[in-house]
Amino acid sequence: MNIFETHAHLDFDDYKHDREQMIQKAFKVGVKNIINIGIDEKSSRDSIKLAEQYPEIYASVGYHPSTVKIFNEKVVYELAKHKKVVAIGEIGLDYYRNYNPKDMQKKAFARQVEIACEIDKPIIIHDREAHEDCFDVLKQNKAKKVVFHCFSGDVAFAEKVLAEDWYISITGVITYKNNDLADVVRILPKDKFFIETDSPYLTPVPHRGKRNTPEYLTYVVQKISDILRIPPNLVAEQTYQNAKRFFLQEAF
Ligand SMILES: [Zn+2]
Numbered sequence: 001m002n003i004f005e006t007h008a009h010l011d012f013d014d015y016k017h018d019r020e021q022m023i024q025k026a027f028k029v030g031v032k033n034i035i036n037i038g039i040d041e042k043s044s045r046d047s048i049k050l051a052e053q054y055p056e057i058y059a060s061v062g063y064h065p066s067t068v069k070i071f072n073e074k075v076v077y078e079l080a081k082h083k084k085v086v087a088i089g090e091i092g093l094d095y096y097r098n099y100n101p102k103d104m105q106k107k108a109f110a111r112q113v114e115i116a117c118e119i120d121k122p123i124i125i126h127d128r129e130a131h132e133d134c135f136d137v138l139k140q141n142k143a144k145k146v147v148f149h150c151f152s153g154d155v156a157f158a159e160k161v162l163a164e165d166w167y168i169s170i171t172g173v174i175t176y177k178n179n180d181l182a183d184v185v186r187i188l189p190k191d192k193f194f195i196e197t198d199s200p201y202l203t204p205v206p207h208r209g210k211r212n213t214p215e216y217l218t219y220v221v222q223k224i225s226d227i228l229r230i231p232p233n234l235v236a237e238q239t240y241q242n243a244k245r246f247f248l249q250e251a252f
Contacts, residue, residue: 001030001236003221004243005214006169007090007124007149007196010036010057011046014200014211023054026214030236032056034214035247037090037124039064041075051084058247060087060124066099068108076115086247088116089124090149093137096128106137113141122247124149131157139164145246150198151184158184162192167246169194172204172212175223185227194246195220195239 005026015022026034036051038044038061047059061079063071079085091112093105116123122145127134131153138146147167151158158168168188174181185193195217197204203212204219218232221239225232 001218001221001233002240003029003031003217003236004194004240005031005034005196005217006147006194006243006247007037007171008034008199008214009039009043009201010034010199010214011043011050012200015213022213022215023057026217027056029215029218031214031217032240033058033243033248035060035086035243038062038079039090040067040070041072041079044075044079048079048082048084051082058084058086060089061085062088062091062112062124063108064090064126065092065094065105065109066097068100068104071108071111073111073115076112077119080115080119080121085121087122087124088112089122090126091123092126092128093130093134094126094128095130095133102133106133109134110137110141113137113143116145117141117143121145122147126150128152135160138166147194147246149196150202151181153184154180155183155187158187162187162189167192167194167242169196170220170224171196171198172202172208172216172220174227175204175219176208182227185224190238191242193239194243195224195235 036047044061051057051059150171151168199212225235
C-alpha cells in the first residue's frame with residue numbers, strides 16, 4: 001500500500017523517546033511520504049531538520065493561529081526557500097480556542113497567504129469555527145493551491161471549497177461516532193482529497209485516547225474505504241497520487 005501522510009507533528013516532544021522507531025513503523029505499514037508541519041519558527045526549523053534527515057519526509061513552514069503573536073514574515077520567506085519545504089502552513093484562524101485576538105490572527109494569516117501566493121507554494125489551512133473568514137481571506141488573495149487540513153465543515157461548505165478547486169484533508173475524526181464527515185467524504189471527487197493523522201492528535205478508533213502516529217493512517221484508509229465501498233488500496237493510492245501531484249508537483 002502507498003500512503004501519503006500529509007500532516008504530522010513528529011518534531012513534538014511526544015516522540016522524543018522513540019521518534020526513529022515510530023517513523024520506521026509507519027514506513028512498514030506503507031507510509032511512503034510524510035509532511036511535517038510547522039506551527040512557529042522553532043517547529044518549522046525542526047520540520048526542515050527532519051526533512052533533511054529522511055528522504056521521505058517533507059516540511060511546511062508557517063505560524064499557526066496560536067503563535068501569531070511572534071509572527072515574523074522574514075522567517076517564512078527564509079525557510080520557504082529550502083528545497084524540501086513544500087507548503088506554507090499550517091496557517092489560518094481558530095475561533096474555537098481563540099488563542100489570540102481575531103484581528104491579530106487575521107492579519108498574520110492574510111500576510112502568510114499573500115506570501116504563499118507570491119512564492120507559489122500550496123497553503124495548508126487550519127480552520128476551527130472560522131470557515132467563512134478563512135474562505136474570505138483566501139478569496140481576497142486569489143489563492144489557488146489550498147487544502148483545508150482536518151476538514152470540519154459540513155457538506156455545503158465542502159461544496160464551496162471544492163468549487164474553488166481547493167482540496168480537503170481527512171483525519172482520524174472520520175472514525176469517531178456522530179460526525180458529519182462521512183457525508184462530506186461521499187461527495188469528494190476522487191482527485192480532490194488527502195488523508196492525514198495530525199499526529200500526535202486525533203488518534204483514530206480503536207486507539208483513541210493514546211498518542212497518534214502516522215502508522216495509524218491505515219485506520220483512516222479503512223474507514224474511507226468502508227464509506228465509499230472501494231478497496232483500501234484504492235483509497236491509499238488515489239490520495240497518494242493526489243498529494244504527490246499537489247505538494248511535490250509531479251505529473252499525475
Ligand atoms: Zn496540525
